[in-house]
Amino acid sequence: MKLDPVNILKEHDLKHTKQRVRVLEEIALDTVAISQPELEKKLGKEIDRVTLYRILNTYEEKGIVHRIMDLNGTANYALCSSACSEDHHHDEHVHFNCTTCGKIYCLEVTVPKIKMPNGFTAKTVNTTAYGTCEKCNALIAISA
Amino acid sequence: MKLDPVNILKEHDLKHTKQRVRVLEEIALDTVAISQPELEKKLGKEIDRVTLYRILNTYEEKGIVHRIMDLNGTANYALCSSACSEDHHHDEHVHFNCTTCGKIYCLEVTVPKIKMPNGFTAKTVNTTAYGTCEKCNALIAISA
DNA sequence: AAAGCATTGCAATCTTATGGCATTTAGTAC
DNA sequence: GTACTAAATGCCATAAGATTGCAATGCTTT
Numbered sequence: 001m002k003l004d005p006v007n008i009l010k011e012h013d014l015k016h017t018k019q020r021v022r023v024l025e026e027i028a029l030d031t032v033a034i035s036q037p038e039l040e041k042k043l044g045k046e047i048d049r050v051t052l053y054r055i056l057n058t059y060e061e062k063g064i065v066h067r068i069m070d071l072n073g074t075a076n077y078a079l080c081s082s083a084c085s086e087d088h089h090h091d092e093h094v095h096f097n098c099t100t101c102g103k104i105y106c107l108e109v110t111v112p113k114i115k116m117p118n119g120f121t122a123k124t125v126n127t128t129a130y131g132t133c134e135k136c137n138a139l140i141a142i143s144a
Numbered sequence: 145m146k147l148d149p150v151n152i153l154k155e156h157d158l159k160h161t162k163q164r165v166r167v168l169e170e171i172a173l174d175t176v177a178i179s180q181p182e183l184e185k186k187l188g189k190e191i192d193r194v195t196l197y198r199i200l201n202t203y204e205e206k207g208i209v210h211r212i213m214d215l216n217g218t219a220n221y222a223l224c225s226s227a228c229s230e231d232h233h234h235d236e237h238v239h240f241n242c243t244t245c246g247k248i249y250c251l252e253v254t255v256p257k258i259k260m261p262n263g264f265t266a267k268t269v270n271t272t273a274y275g276t277c278e279k280c281n282a283l284i285a286i287s288a
Numbered sequence: 289a290a291a292g293c294a295t296t297g298c299a300a301t302c303t304t305a306t307g308g309c310a311t312t313t314a315g316t317a318c
Numbered sequence: 319g320t321a322c323t324a325a326a327t328g329c330c331a332t333a334a335g336a337t338t339g340c341a342a343t344g345c346t347t348t
Contacts, residue, residue: 015314015325036304048328053305055326073217094258099267107264112256114238114271119278120251123243127258127271134263159294159345180335192297197336199295218335289348296343305334312327318320 012062019047023055024064033068033078033095033104068095068104068128076104092125098133105133156206163191167199168208177212177222177239177248212239212248212272220248236269242277249277 005024009016026042027034040052047055056077059065068076096105111127132140149168153160170186171178184196191199200221203209212220240249255271276284 017314017326019327049304050306050329051327067215069213069215069217071211071213073213073219075217096260096264096266105264107261109258109261111271112258114253114256114273116240116273116275117251117253117278119281120240120249120273120275121281122240122273122275124275125271125273127255127269129258129260129264129266129269131260131264131266131268134261137263137265161295161344163296193335194298194337195296291348292346294343294345296341298341299339301336301338303334303336305332307332308330310327310329312325314325315323317322 008064012064014058014062019051020055022046023052023059027065027077028079031078031106033076033106035070035102035104036075036077039077068097070097070102070104071099071130078104078106095126095128096133097128097130098136099130100132100136103133104128152208156208158202158206163195164199166190167196167203171209171221172223175222175250177220177250179214179246179248180219180221183221212241214241214246214248215243215274222248222250239270239272240277241272241274242280243274244276244280247277248272 005021005028006016008024009020014020022043023039026039036052036056039056040049043052056065056067056075059077060067063080065077066080068078070076092111094107094109094111096107097103098105107129111125114122114125116122149165149172150160152168153164158164166187167183170183180196180200183200184193187196200209200211200219203221204211207224209221210224212222214220236255238251238253238255240251241247242249251273255269258266258269260266
């Protein structure tokens with residue numbers, strides 16, 4: 001595991017700027033994916049909105065982070081495993097989207113193989129479960 | 145199978161207006177899901193943008209259509225199976241999103257059961273495969 | 289036919305996303 | 319260390335997407 005932002009940038013031939021480092025730091029803070037609006041709220045004072053968009057786009061293109069869309073069409077970002085590359089994302093684990101708190105978790109469960117109909121070729125498969133996460137379930141249990 | 149828009153509306157206690165019927169007709173035209181922008185382009189002359197938003201929202205709430213987000217965060221709509229209700233959507237089939245033409249197919253493949261980690265309760269599971277659909281594969285084969 | 293309520297259309301507003309361009313900054317060569 | 323080049327950033331304007339309030343219209347019931 002090399003969570004050092006500077007290293008990650010070097011490995012992907014990206015210039016090392018303080019804005020890029022900050023974005024990586026924020027995303028790496030939590031195993032839970034962070035949404036674009038959250039990032040904007042946290043970094044809005046330091047980094048321009050437009051710059052944030054551009055940084056996130058390059059990170060996704062380079063395979064540094066992967067993007068998960070929630071039900072509202074909001075982008076959420078999480079660090080990729082080291083297996084990801086510019087050509088191909090390998091974030092083939094199941095995502096869990098809590099409908100109570102909105103958080104998106106990357107579960108340690110791999111996406112099951114799906115048999116495609118004739119003529120269809122799948123490059124990646126994405127599975128997202130919706131429900132209540134452990135924290136929210138615990139809160140519900142207390143209040144019940 | 146009751147694809148009669150008037151019946152569908154009655155069954156869900158929705159008033160029968162020409163705008164609602166038109167929207168249902170358009171969505172039912174194809175087994176492939178239709179995107180919000182496409183609907184807007186097709187119905188823009190007859191129906192106001194805002195009305196379209198509201199109709200689609202009520203349809204989704206009532207379990208008449210289900211909404212699938214593509215990678216760009218654009219909403220796509222397809223008819224629900226008759227098993228869907230206001231309380232719970234049962235669109236638990238695999239979706240296929242063609243990265244060439246952008247179309248979203250509802251495949252006749254059910255979503256595999258996923259074992260959730262302790263504390264997490266899943267209400268619905270969503271699986272989307274990304275790749276090239278039969279039509280686009282055929283076109284590629286010809287030009288090769 | 290009239291009343292009451294839901295639905296629609298329009299205008300205004302807000303949020304989110306994108307493109308252009310001058311300025312600044314990181315990396316490289318000297 | 320200094321100078322140079324290419325890339326990245328910030329700000330501006332603009333576009334696209336979504337939401338709200340309200341007046342007008344259209345259903346439905348009596």
